[in-house]
Amino acid sequence: MKIQFTEAQRALRDELRAYFSQMMTPELRAECERDMGEGGGPLWREALARMGRDGWIGLGWPEEYGGRSLSPLEQFVFVEEVMRAGYPFPFLTTESVGPTLAEHGNDWIREHIVPAILAGELLVSIGYSEPAAGTDLAALQTTAVRDGDDWIINGQKMWTSLAHFCDYTWLAVRTDPDAPKKHKGITMFLVPNSDPGWSCTPVHTLGGVRTNATFYDNIRVGDDHRVGEVNGGWKLITSQLNRERLSLINFGPISELFNRVVQWARETTLPGGAAVASQPWVQANFARCRTLIECMKLIVYKQSWAMTEGTLGMADASAAKVYGSEGFIEVYRYLGEVVGQAGLLRSDSAGADALAGKIERLYRTSSIITFGGGTNEIQRDIISAAGLWMPRASR
Amino acid sequence: MDFGFSDVQVQVQTLARKILDDKVSPATLARYDEYQQERFDRDLWRTLLGAGLPGVAIAERHGGMGLGFTELGLFIEELGRSLAPVPVLTHCVAAMLPLQQFAPAALQERVLPAAARGDVLLTGAFWWGQPGVPDDPVDATLEAGGLRLRGCCEGVPFALQADKVLLAARHADGTAIVLLDTAAEGVGMSPMQVTHFEPHYRVELQDVLVPAADIVCHEGGEALLDWTRERCIAALCAQQLGAADYAMRMAASYTSEREQFGVPIATFQAVGHRMADCYIDVECLRLCAYQAISMLNEGGDATTEVQIAKIWAGDVGHRVSYACQHVHGGTGIDRDYPLWRYCLWLRYNEMTLGNSSAHSADLGSRLAAGQALFN
Structure with a gap:
C-alpha cells in the first residue's frame, strides 16, 4: 500500500498539465463556453483530433488499438487533467462505450471504430432511455427485426445527449419481444447517425445544456453493426454503465474550481477591508469542500487502481457515483455561497465575473448527475x- | 499509487485477526463493562507480544519486526474491529514510536527492546490535545540530577498499569520530553471513568525528579509532540475504521435476518439505503485513513491528510454508530447484544484528539492562509 503518485505518474501529470495549458487557447476556451461546456464546435473537434494524434486519448489502451499500454490509473490522470484544463472531454465515448466496444465488438468494430475513437475522430452517443423506459431500462420498446442478413430498426430514444454532433449511437433495442424476462430480449447495435432514417430534435434543459430526443425510422444496418450476442445486450449495458459511473466522477475540474475560489476569497476584500476568506463561515465552507473533494479523489484513484488489478466491484462503482454526484452538488452550493450574489449572474450579464458565472452555470447543470447514469436510488440498492x-x- | 496490501501486510492482518478472533468475544469483553475489572486482557497482551505484533514498527535491532507505520495501522484496524482490551495505541504509538524516532541511543537501547518484549509497559500523556490547544505540559525546573516536575496530566490511558509515561514538561528554557518512571517518589494516580471503560488516569506529579538518563530531549519537545500527535490521530482513525466497518456489517447482517411484515427488513429501501450510506461513509474513512497512514509511513508532510482523515473518522463514527443502532431497533441498545460497545468506542474515537468541527475550523483557517490547496 502506497497511496501516493509514483515519480513517473507525477511526471506524467505535469507533462499533461503543460500540454493542456498550451492547447486551451482563448479561442477554444470561448468556443467551449459558448457550447455550454459540452463541446462539439470546430476548434473543439480539431483539439480532440490533435490529442488523438499525440497519443493521449489511448494512453491506457493496448497498442493493438493504437494505445500506449499504460494502466487505467494513467488513463484516469489524463482525463482528470484534460477536464481540469476546462476542455469538455467526450469521456462517454472514450472511457465507457469505447472499452465496451473493444471488449465485445466484432472485427469491423475493433479494426475501424475503436481506433477512430482513440484518434479523436469518432464520437458515439448513448441510446438507452425511452419515453416509457428510464430506471426500468429493460422495458425499452425500440425494435430491431431481422431482414435477410440485415436488421431493420424502429423506435424512439430520449435524453440522447451529444447525439447532434456524434457519429454513431450505441443503441439498445428489443430483439425478442417474447423473452420471459424482459432484459433477456435486448441486443446492442452501433447505428450511424448519418442514416436518412435517423433524426433528432433538441430538448433544452434547466442548465441550458441541450439534450435530444432521437428517432429511428426503418434504419437498415448490417449484422456487423451488432455488438455482442443477439439478446445478450443487457450485460453490455451494465458493463458500460459501470464504466460510465466511474467516468462521471472526475475530480480534476472541481479541485481546480475549489482552488480558484479560495484564491479569489483570499484576494477579494469586504467593504471593511478584510478578506472574504477571513470570515469563519467561509472557512467552514472551504473545509467542508476540501474534505469532501479529497475523498472523491481517493475514490476514483482507488477504482482506477482496481480496474488495473481487475477487481472493480459493482458496489464500489455505484458508491463512487452516489458520493461523487451528491458531492458535486454540495460543493457547488458551498462555493456559490462564498462568491455571493455574483454567483447568481449569468456569465454574459453586466457585472458578471468569469468564476462566479461558472458556478452559476454549474449549480444549474448539476441536477442531472444524481439521476443520469442510473438514478442514485438504484445505486444504493446495488x-x-x-x-x-x-x-x-x-x- | 497502490491501494493493495503486500504479502507481509496481509500476514500481519491475518495473524492479528486470528489471535483476536480466538481471544476476544462479547463474553470476554463483558468482563470489563462498567469497570467491573481493569480493562486490560493481560493474557491476550502476552499472546500479541509473543507474536511480535506490538513491535511491528520497531527496528529489528531493538527486537521489533522492522516493518513500518502502515503495518502497525493495519494491526490497529483489527483491534478496532474486535475492541480488544490491550494498550497498543498508548504503548506502541504514543511511546515506542516517538522514543525510536527522537530518544538518545542509550535510552532507546535501554527501553525499546524491553518494551517490544513486554517487560516494560509504556504510555504517553498525549491524548487530551485539541487542534490549536495541545496538552498542557507540566511545569519543570532544571536540577543537577535531571528535571524536577510538578503538575498534572489529564486522561492518560493505562498510566497505572504502565511502568513509564512519556510526557512533556515546560521549563525556563523550553519544552522537554521525559520518560517518567511511574514508581518514582511523588507520582500519584486518580482513576478517571471514561465512556468506553478503558482505564484512564489523572497523573499527579509532586516534585518528581526525572533523572537525566530518562530525558528524551531538553528543549524543542514541540517537534516530538507534533510528530506523535499526527501518528496518534492516524492510529485512532485506523481503530475507528475497524470499529465502524464491524458495526456496519453487524447491522447489515441483522437487518437481513430480522423479519417484519413477513419479510427481512433489509428489503425495505429505507433500510437498505441507510446502510448503503454507511457503506459509502466507511469507504471514505478507509481511503482517508489509509492515505494518512501511508503518507506517515513514507515520512513526508501529511498534516492535511491526517486532519482530513480525523474529520472523516469523527463524522463517519457518529453517523454509522447511530444508523446501526437505529436499524437494530431495541436490539442495538440491549447490552446482551454486542453493538452497544462499538457505539461507545466510535464516540470515544470521534471526540479524542480533536473532533470534526475543531479540525474543520483549523483546516479552514489554513486554507484561508493559502495552505492545503489541491496540487
Missing part, C-alpha cells in the same frame, strides 16, 4: 446488495 449482501425487494 450497494446494499453487492457491498453488504443485503437481500433486495423483488421488482
Whole structure:
C-alpha cells in the first residue's frame, strides 16, 4: 500500500498539465463556453483530433488499438487533467462505450471504430432511455427485426445527449419481444447517425445544456453493426454503465474550481477591508469542500487502481457515483455561497465575473448527475446488495 | 499509487485477526463493562507480544519486526474491529514510536527492546490535545540530577498499569520530553471513568525528579509532540475504521435476518439505503485513513491528510454508530447484544484528539492562509 503518485505518474501529470495549458487557447476556451461546456464546435473537434494524434486519448489502451499500454490509473490522470484544463472531454465515448466496444465488438468494430475513437475522430452517443423506459431500462420498446442478413430498426430514444454532433449511437433495442424476462430480449447495435432514417430534435434543459430526443425510422444496418450476442445486450449495458459511473466522477475540474475560489476569497476584500476568506463561515465552507473533494479523489484513484488489478466491484462503482454526484452538488452550493450574489449572474450579464458565472452555470447543470447514469436510488440498492449482501425487494 | 496490501501486510492482518478472533468475544469483553475489572486482557497482551505484533514498527535491532507505520495501522484496524482490551495505541504509538524516532541511543537501547518484549509497559500523556490547544505540559525546573516536575496530566490511558509515561514538561528554557518512571517518589494516580471503560488516569506529579538518563530531549519537545500527535490521530482513525466497518456489517447482517411484515427488513429501501450510506461513509474513512497512514509511513508532510482523515473518522463514527443502532431497533441498545460497545468506542474515537468541527475550523483557517490547496 502506497497511496501516493509514483515519480513517473507525477511526471506524467505535469507533462499533461503543460500540454493542456498550451492547447486551451482563448479561442477554444470561448468556443467551449459558448457550447455550454459540452463541446462539439470546430476548434473543439480539431483539439480532440490533435490529442488523438499525440497519443493521449489511448494512453491506457493496448497498442493493438493504437494505445500506449499504460494502466487505467494513467488513463484516469489524463482525463482528470484534460477536464481540469476546462476542455469538455467526450469521456462517454472514450472511457465507457469505447472499452465496451473493444471488449465485445466484432472485427469491423475493433479494426475501424475503436481506433477512430482513440484518434479523436469518432464520437458515439448513448441510446438507452425511452419515453416509457428510464430506471426500468429493460422495458425499452425500440425494435430491431431481422431482414435477410440485415436488421431493420424502429423506435424512439430520449435524453440522447451529444447525439447532434456524434457519429454513431450505441443503441439498445428489443430483439425478442417474447423473452420471459424482459432484459433477456435486448441486443446492442452501433447505428450511424448519418442514416436518412435517423433524426433528432433538441430538448433544452434547466442548465441550458441541450439534450435530444432521437428517432429511428426503418434504419437498415448490417449484422456487423451488432455488438455482442443477439439478446445478450443487457450485460453490455451494465458493463458500460459501470464504466460510465466511474467516468462521471472526475475530480480534476472541481479541485481546480475549489482552488480558484479560495484564491479569489483570499484576494477579494469586504467593504471593511478584510478578506472574504477571513470570515469563519467561509472557512467552514472551504473545509467542508476540501474534505469532501479529497475523498472523491481517493475514490476514483482507488477504482482506477482496481480496474488495473481487475477487481472493480459493482458496489464500489455505484458508491463512487452516489458520493461523487451528491458531492458535486454540495460543493457547488458551498462555493456559490462564498462568491455571493455574483454567483447568481449569468456569465454574459453586466457585472458578471468569469468564476462566479461558472458556478452559476454549474449549480444549474448539476441536477442531472444524481439521476443520469442510473438514478442514485438504484445505486444504493446495488450497494446494499453487492457491498453488504443485503437481500433486495423483488421488482 | 497502490491501494493493495503486500504479502507481509496481509500476514500481519491475518495473524492479528486470528489471535483476536480466538481471544476476544462479547463474553470476554463483558468482563470489563462498567469497570467491573481493569480493562486490560493481560493474557491476550502476552499472546500479541509473543507474536511480535506490538513491535511491528520497531527496528529489528531493538527486537521489533522492522516493518513500518502502515503495518502497525493495519494491526490497529483489527483491534478496532474486535475492541480488544490491550494498550497498543498508548504503548506502541504514543511511546515506542516517538522514543525510536527522537530518544538518545542509550535510552532507546535501554527501553525499546524491553518494551517490544513486554517487560516494560509504556504510555504517553498525549491524548487530551485539541487542534490549536495541545496538552498542557507540566511545569519543570532544571536540577543537577535531571528535571524536577510538578503538575498534572489529564486522561492518560493505562498510566497505572504502565511502568513509564512519556510526557512533556515546560521549563525556563523550553519544552522537554521525559520518560517518567511511574514508581518514582511523588507520582500519584486518580482513576478517571471514561465512556468506553478503558482505564484512564489523572497523573499527579509532586516534585518528581526525572533523572537525566530518562530525558528524551531538553528543549524543542514541540517537534516530538507534533510528530506523535499526527501518528496518534492516524492510529485512532485506523481503530475507528475497524470499529465502524464491524458495526456496519453487524447491522447489515441483522437487518437481513430480522423479519417484519413477513419479510427481512433489509428489503425495505429505507433500510437498505441507510446502510448503503454507511457503506459509502466507511469507504471514505478507509481511503482517508489509509492515505494518512501511508503518507506517515513514507515520512513526508501529511498534516492535511491526517486532519482530513480525523474529520472523516469523527463524522463517519457518529453517523454509522447511530444508523446501526437505529436499524437494530431495541436490539442495538440491549447490552446482551454486542453493538452497544462499538457505539461507545466510535464516540470515544470521534471526540479524542480533536473532533470534526475543531479540525474543520483549523483546516479552514489554513486554507484561508493559502495552505492545503489541491496540487
